[in-house]
Amino acid sequence: MLAFATRRIVGSIPVLLVSSFVVFLLASLAGNPLGPLLARNPPPPPQTIAAETARLRLDDPLLSRYWQWLTGLFHGDFGPSVISTLDIGTELGARFLVTLRLIAVAMLVALVLAVVVGVVSAVKQYSITDYSATFLGFLFLSMPSFWLAILLKQAGIGFNLALGDQVIFTIGEATPNFQGSFWERIGDVAGHLVLPTISLALISYAAWSRYQRSSMLEVLNSDYVRLARAKGLSRTTVLVRHGLRTALIPLTTVTALDLAAIISGAVVTEQVFQWRGMGDFLLNAIRTDDVYATMAWLLVTATVVIGFNLLADLLYAVLDPRIRYA
Amino acid sequence: MPETPSGASTATTTAAAPGVPTSTGVPPPERKPTVVERSQFQLVLRRFRQHRLAVAGLVVLILLVLLAYVGSAVWKYKFGAFTPDESAPPSFEHPFGTDSTGKDQFAQVLRGTQISLQIAVLVAFFSTLVGTVWGAVAGYFGGLTDTIMMRVTDLVLTLPLIAVAALLGHSVGGTWWLISLVIAGLYWAYVSRVARGVVLSLREKEFVEAARALGASDARIIARHLVPNALDAIIVNATVLVAVAILLETALSYLGFGVTVPDTSLGLLVSESQTALTTRPWLFYFPGLFIILIALSINFIGDGLRDALDPRQPRARQ
Numbered sequence: 001m002l003a004f005a006t007r008r009i010v011g012s013i014p015v016l017l018v019s020s021f022v023v024f025l026l027a028s029l030a031g032n033p034l035g036p037l038l039a040r041n042p043p044p045p046p047q048t049i050a051a052e053t054a055r056l057r058l059d060d061p062l063l064s065r066y067w068q069w070l071t072g073l074f075h076g077d078f079g080p081s082v083i084s085t086l087d088i089g090t091e092l093g094a095r096f097l098v099t100l101r102l103i104a105v106a107m108l109v110a111l112v113l114a115v116v117v118g119v120v121s122a123v124k125q126y127s128i129t130d131y132s133a134t135f136l137g138f139l140f141l142s143m144p145s146f147w148l149a150i151l152l153k154q155a156g157i158g159f160n161l162a163l164g165d166q167v168i169f170t171i172g173e174a175t176p177n178f179q180g181s182f183w184e185r186i187g188d189v190a191g192h193l194v195l196p197t198i199s200l201a202l203i204s205y206a207a208w209s210r211y212q213r214s215s216m217l218e219v220l221n222s223d224y225v226r227l228a229r230a231k232g233l234s235r236t237t238v239l240v241r242h243g244l245r246t247a248l249i250p251l252t253t254v255t256a257l258d259l260a261a262i263i264s265g266a267v268v269t270e271q272v273f274q275w276r277g278m279g280d281f282l283l284n285a286i287r288t289d290d291v292y293a294t295m296a297w298l299l300v301t302a303t304v305v306i307g308f309n310l311l312a313d314l315l316y317a318v319l320d321p322r323i324r325y326a
Numbered sequence: 327m328p329e330t331p332s333g334a335s336t337a338t339t340t341a342a343a344p345g346v347p348t349s350t351g352v353p354p355p356e357r358k359p360t361v362v363e364r365s366q367f368q369l370v371l372r373r374f375r376q377h378r379l380a381v382a383g384l385v386v387l388i389l390l391v392l393l394a395y396v397g398s399a400v401w402k403y404k405f406g407a408f409t410p411d412e413s414a415p416p417s418f419e420h421p422f423g424t425d426s427t428g429k430d431q432f433a434q435v436l437r438g439t440q441i442s443l444q445i446a447v448l449v450a451f452f453s454t455l456v457g458t459v460w461g462a463v464a465g466y467f468g469g470l471t472d473t474i475m476m477r478v479t480d481l482v483l484t485l486p487l488i489a490v491a492a493l494l495g496h497s498v499g500g501t502w503w504l505i506s507l508v509i510a511g512l513y514w515a516y517v518s519r520v521a522r523g524v525v526l527s528l529r530e531k532e533f534v535e536a537a538r539a540l541g542a543s544d545a546r547i548i549a550r551h552l553v554p555n556a557l558d559a560i561i562v563n564a565t566v567l568v569a570v571a572i573l574l575e576t577a578l579s580y581l582g583f584g585v586t587v588p589d590t591s592l593g594l595l596v597s598e599s600q601t602a603l604t605t606r607p608w609l610f611y612f613p614g615l616f617i618i619l620i621a622l623s624i625n626f627i628g629d630g631l632r633d634a635l636d637p638r639q640p641r642a643r644q
Contacts, residue, residue: 019481023490030497135379138629142621144573144593146580147614150600264488268577272600282489283581286496294493302484309484 380630
């Protein structure tokens with residue numbers, strides 16, 4: 001297993017290298033990072049422009065810039081941002097934790113929801129419950145995430161108005177300069193987390209619950225489940241111990257494959273709720289032609305996605321002993 | 327092994343060639359067949375028609391197409407045109423109301439629907455074409471070719487699409503067909519993975535071996551034997567992808583990296599109206615409902631196609 005993991009990690013390095021090069025080219029050719037500076041009125045002195053050009057390494061040829069960026073990574077230098085005071089690594093690190101909070105909680109909620117809905121649908125196949133769950137699943141699959149998020153935000157505002165108190169927060173990831181004890185702070189963060197989590201989880205659970213339903217159906221129709229019932233085990237025991245345990249295994253792969261899509265969803269959700277997370281970082285970087293900030297974002301995300309996929313593959317082997325990675 | 331007839335065309339010729347000699351010599355009387363013969367297409371159509379939600383989806387989609395193209399041509403207001411009524415709530419004059427500058431929201435939504443449908447067509451066409459060829463070639467040749475080609479798809483699949491699409495959308499500007507090319511340029515990777523999977527399992531089948539024994543070239547085997555057999559799976563997956571692609575465009579436009587003014591899109595309309603949700607809610611609800619209608623009908627059609635094209639799977643309705 002260690003050999004497999006090592007081979008996978010080594011194998012993903014060329015993928016990362018090539019994709020980083022392609023994205024670097026695209027980002028560098030996309031626009032002029034000096035745009036806002038040149039558009040300034042009165043025009044800045046030539047020395048300022050020259051200094052900024054040098055600072056952003058725009059004098060160097062493209063290949064050399066890529067090489068500098070790549071070698072810089074090894075001593076933790078993500079390159080210069082368009083905003084001269086901004087250290088990309090530090091900023092991205094702080095925002096990573098904010099987004100991680102959202103994605104982790106939303107994925108957990110979505111997974112629980114998907115398993116519950118999927119199993120109930122499978123057990124009560126072709127019932128009203130099953131049809132309703134299927135329809136709701138399709139509805140959430142077809143719903144634009146930003147639209148749902150805006151609706152929830154509005155509902156949250158209405159909820160607060162009805163209560164006459166700010167219970168759930170609709171803007172930001174935490175109250176700025178929050179004063180209070182550790183537990184009050186946790187409460188504040190949780191209050192901010194509610195709506196974005198619901199929104200992201202509802203968008204993500206639908207596909208998984210469909211998957212869970214069909215995998216559960218397959219297991220329930222298998223011989224060993226029939227045998228377990230035949231030898232007198234109770235329905236619940238069979239469903240949970242024999243059925244669900246096996247039916248959960250394929251979901252690990254699906255979840256891992258969907259991580260990139262969830263990150264995409266988080267970018268949109270963060271935008272609606274005005275979180276200062278990774279999504280906001282990325283969109284600002286693209287808007288201001290901040291090549292190195294965009295690169296840093298994509299590098300971090302791609303690494304996380306690849307790592308997560310590897311973890312899912314390893315977990316798959318642990319859960320299903322028939323799978324062996326030689 | 328090569329003697330075994332494989333493939334539909336060979337089977338019919340071998341059956342027809344020797345003829346069926348009747349032992350009595352008297353030709354049997356013409357009997358009305360009790361089983362109605364149905365072509366593959368008729369069977370698929372029949373199964374599709376049994377999926378009620380899929381039929382409903384198809385009807386809604388056709389209505390949307392008519393509304394978007396015929397409806398917008400005959401509707402009295404053109405998209406982007408200003409009317410004297412500002413911030414008017416829905417009425418007979420303006421079914422979806424107007425915005426603060428007097429633009430008729432119904433005309434705007436119809437234009438946005440056009441964009442979404444056009445994107446659907448472009449993405450479906452290009453991503454299916456490129457993805458099928460790519461995946462089929464990788465799966466057929468295998469080995470190093472497969473490894474290298476699939477690594478290229480991995481490049482696309484490991485990045486959150488919205489990030490790459492936003493980056494590209496930012497550089498190509500806000501015309502709808504460039505945005506759809508960007509989206510198709512990312513989604514072909516998903517199609518290629520499906521195509522490769524099917525081709526991988528098909529290429530070991532006897533009919534491929536038979537075709538090769540008959541001297542068919544690799545290109546012919548891929549184009550005439552493998553791709554047609556993989557088409558079912560590809561069509562089903564492409565349908566679902568198209569729904570996702572429509573949602574991606576609206577999200578891009580919402581974020582400001584998709585279609586931009588002077589054109590409009592359903593995502594852009596939602597983005598413009600989100601601050602006026604309490605004062606002019608009609609501006610917000612209608613574009614969103616249209617996005618849901620389009621994506622939902624396509625998703626249902628995809629589900630119906632899955633049932634119709636792949637009868638091995640458990641049927642949705644008994």
